[in-house]
Amino acid sequence: MKQLSKSPTVHPTAYVEKSLLGAWTEVGEKCQIVKSTLGDYSYIGEWGNMMYTTVGKFCSIAAFVRLNPGNHPIERPTSHHFTYRPVRYGFADEDEAEFFEWRRSHAVSIGHDVWIGHGAVVMPGVTVGNGAVIGTGAVVTKDVTPYTIVGGVPAKAIRQRFNDAGIEKLERIQWWNWPREKLEERFADFRTMDVFLEKYSEGG
Secondary structure, three states: OOOOOOOOEEOOOOEEEOOEEOOOOEEOOOOEEEOOEEOOOOEEOOOOEEEOEEEOOOOEEOOOOEEOOOOOOOOOOOOOHHHOOHHHHOOOOOOOHHHHHHHHHOOEEEOOOOEEOOOOEEOOOOEEOOOOEEOOOOEEOOOEOOOEEEEOOOOEEEEEOOOHHHHHHHHHHOHHHOOHHHHHHOHHHHHOHHHHHHHHOOOO
């Protein structure tokens, strides 16, 4: 497995347009990332798709995940996209700008340290809190609170990763904002929750 670096690692078959990739990031095979941000240390597996999405730091996004998929206008006589992409079909000289503006205005926001399982979909306008886990194949239609595990179609809360006190401490520590030097110095402490909270919950 190739070692990552400060420069983003992007598979040659991936497509990245008008997006910001942080340090130590990785974009897998056949991914598409458009007008989005992938925070430091985050990665997205093969065939992932992100549009108008902000992903925080240290996020683990599995293969075939879709973040902010497009909608079709089901309130119209037809849901087919020839009504808003008429240029492709020779019906008009310009596509419908207003339709695409709706998607931009309903961006997806993914917090820090979020794990999104294989094949999950996060729908437009959804915010996923820090430390959340989205189960394999889940379809997320509503906001997810920090450190909550959700799954299913539509996704529903299963349980919290930690108790309220532990979550509050992690949110206060904000370890994902530590500089690289501090991460290296405290690396071993990340393997034991009790030790980690004891040492750093008071601003250490």
